[in-house]
Amino acid sequence: MRKNKAAALLAMGAVSALVLAGCAAADETDTSNGSDDSGSSSDSGDTTEEAGSAFSQLDLSGIEVAVGSKDFDEQLILGEMLVAAFEEAGATVDDKVNLGGTSVARSALESGEIDIYMEYNGTGWAVHLGEDDPSFDPEELTSGVRELDLERNDIVWISRSPFNNTYGFTSSPETTEANGGAFTIQSMMEYVEANPDAVVCMESEYPDRPDGLILMETATGIELPDSQQRILDTGIIYTETAANNCDFGEVYTTDGRIPALGLTLVEDPGVHVLYNVSGTMVGETYRQAPDVFDEIISSILAPLDNERMASINARVSADGEDPETVARDYLASEGLID
Numbered sequence: 001m002r003k004n005k006a007a008a009l010l011a012m013g014a015v016s017a018l019v020l021a022g023c024a025a026a027d028e029t030d031t032s033n034g035s036d037d038s039g040s041s042s043d044s045g046d047t048t049e050e051a052g053s054a055f056s057q058l059d060l061s062g063i064e065v066a067v068g069s070k071d072f073d074e075q076l077i078l079g080e081m082l083v084a085a086f087e088e089a090g091a092t093v094d095d096k097v098n099l100g101g102t103s104v105a106r107s108a109l110e111s112g113e114i115d116i117y118m119e120y121n122g123t124g125w126a127v128h129l130g131e132d133d134p135s136f137d138p139e140e141l142t143s144g145v146r147e148l149d150l151e152r153n154d155i156v157w158i159s160r161s162p163f164n165n166t167y168g169f170t171s172s173p174e175t176t177e178a179n180g181g182a183f184t185i186q187s188m189m190e191y192v193e194a195n196p197d198a199v200v201c202m203e204s205e206y207p208d209r210p211d212g213l214i215l216m217e218t219a220t221g222i223e224l225p226d227s228q229q230r231i232l233d234t235g236i237i238y239t240e241t242a243a244n245n246c247d248f249g250e251v252y253t254t255d256g257r258i259p260a261l262g263l264t265l266v267e268d269p270g271v272h273v274l275y276n277v278s279g280t281m282v283g284e285t286y287r288q289a290p291d292v293f294d295e296i297i298s299s300i301l302a303p304l305d306n307e308r309m310a311s312i313n314a315r316v317s318a319d320g321e322d323p324e325t326v327a328r329d330y331l332a333s334e335g336l337i338d
Contacts, residue, residue, distance in 0.1 A: 053088060053338045054299065055331075058292045060091035065285065068114035069097040070105050072234050073316045073323065074165060074254065074309070078118040078277065078300075080327035085296045088337040097323075101205060102127065110153065115285040120165065121145050122273035124157070124280070126211040134211075134273045138164065141274055154283035159298040161277040163309040165254040167212065168272065169200075170238075170263035175247045184267045188248055189222040200224060201246035203234045211273050219271045235317075238263065254306055256314020277301060299336055 065086050069079030079097035086093045096114050099105050106128055108114045124145040125134045129152070135141040138160065146157040171183050175191075175198075183191065192198045206212040207229060217223050232240060234252075241249030242261040251258060251265075258265060279297040286293055304312075312330055315321045331337040 053332075054334075054336045055085050055088035055296060056338065058089040058295060060086060060089040060289055060292055063285075063288050064092045064094070065116060066094040066096055066114040068099045068105055068108050068117040070102060070117070071098050071100050072252070074252065074313050075118065076323035077312060077316060077327050077330075080324045081300050081331060082116060082118070082279070082297075084324075084328050084331055084337055085300060088331075089292060089296065109155065109280060109282065112282060116279055116281040118277050119157075119280040120275035120277055121157075121160070122166070122211055122275045124149060124278075126273065127209060130210075136270060136274060138274050138276045142276060142278060146278075149280070150283065156281045156283050156286045158279035158281060158286070158294060159301050161301040161309075162305040163254055164274050164276050164306065165252050165309065166268070166272045166275045167206065168251050168253040168268055169248045169266040170241055170251050170258060171248055171266060172241050172244045172246060173262060173264075174244045176264045182264050182267055183248075185216060185269065185271050186220050188266050189216065189220040189224070192224065192228055192248070193222050195247075196228070198228060198247040199230050199245075200228055200248045200250075201230045201232050201237045201240055202250040203237065204231050206250050207231075215271055215273070238317075254309045254313060255317055256310050256312075257317045259310075260314055260318035277304075299334070300331070303334060 067079055067082045067086065069075040076098055083093050083095050083097065094114075096108070099108055099114070099117075102123060105114075105117050106119070109117060119128075121138065121142045122134060125131050125141060129145065129148050131144075131148070135144065142157060142160045149155045149157060169183075169185075169188060171179070171188070176182065179187070179191065192200060202213070213224060230246065232246075237246065237249040238251065238255070238257040238261055240246045242263060248266065249263070251263070253265065257263070278301075279293070281293065312326060315326045316323050328337065
């Protein structure tokens with residue numbers, strides 16, 4: 001009985017093999033006769049194999065790129081986006097994300113220690129180029145910075161983000177309650193003037209920047225005494241203001257910790273200049289593949305409005321996630337990397 005079953009199975013296998021061979025022969029015959037169906041199937045298969053992320057279709061092979069950033073969360077995320085993007089396009093990437101403050105990052109770019117980092121148009125205009133009277137139109141400001149920085153320093157400004165991460169201030173819960181709601185820049189400075197014990201917490205750069213405290217003092221006509229200034233690390237300002245140890249804290253307006261900690265933004269009628277982001281790149285490196293660098297950076301920045309950037313920042317600033325993970329998640333969600 002077992003022998004009969006085995007024989008039957010062998011016979012069935014032989015028949016199946018003949019049938020499959022016949023089908024294969026028929027397919028080959030159809031192809032040789034110019035069958036469109038077979039050709040379409042082959043093309044479709046090739047497309048499937050070649051399909052991948054948007055940046056994997058670009059070619060930076062043979063190009064070395066050193067990527068830097070400043071040292072706060074948004075910059076860490078943007079820097080890691082560049083690292084992942086350039087790697088996906090085949091570049092050899094030197095990850096130097098988290099260099100330090102603005103002056104450190106810019107010096108690294110000018111010296112050639114790095115090839116690129118993300119910078120803000122207002123910072124470029126007032127700090128790096130030393131210009132006055134910045135435009136409050138984001139494209140006009142970026143165009144002005146782009147033209148001058150290329151001419152003077154051979155640094156290329158690439159694309160521009162929709163989001164504007166300008167300087168701002170938040171008020172502590174107790175100070176907000178005492179005021180009956182949100183402050184304006186004017187009423188904030190008047191409150192500080194009327195309350196000598198009030199403390200304004202700022203990070204180290206802000207009081208001395210040409211786009212920092214001086215703008216607020218000029219706009220309101222009130223100087224902030226040194227005795228009411230408290231200098232803290234950027235991240236500490238948020239928690240100290242939330243804990244009512246600072247009456248007002250200097251912040252970045254797209255920082256996810258503002259809503260996470262229940263802080264209230266001081267209303268700014270246009271005192272602080274614009275801070276849209278662009279890639280700033282050494283001209284020599286940029287000219288190796290200008291179209292590819294343009295495509296990568298514009299694709300990264302285009303979806304990032306204030307709300308989207310703040311939500312991405314919150315994953316690091318409020319939830320404690322790793323900037324590299326958050327950066328790669330964003331790029332993958334946009335189909336830019338696998």
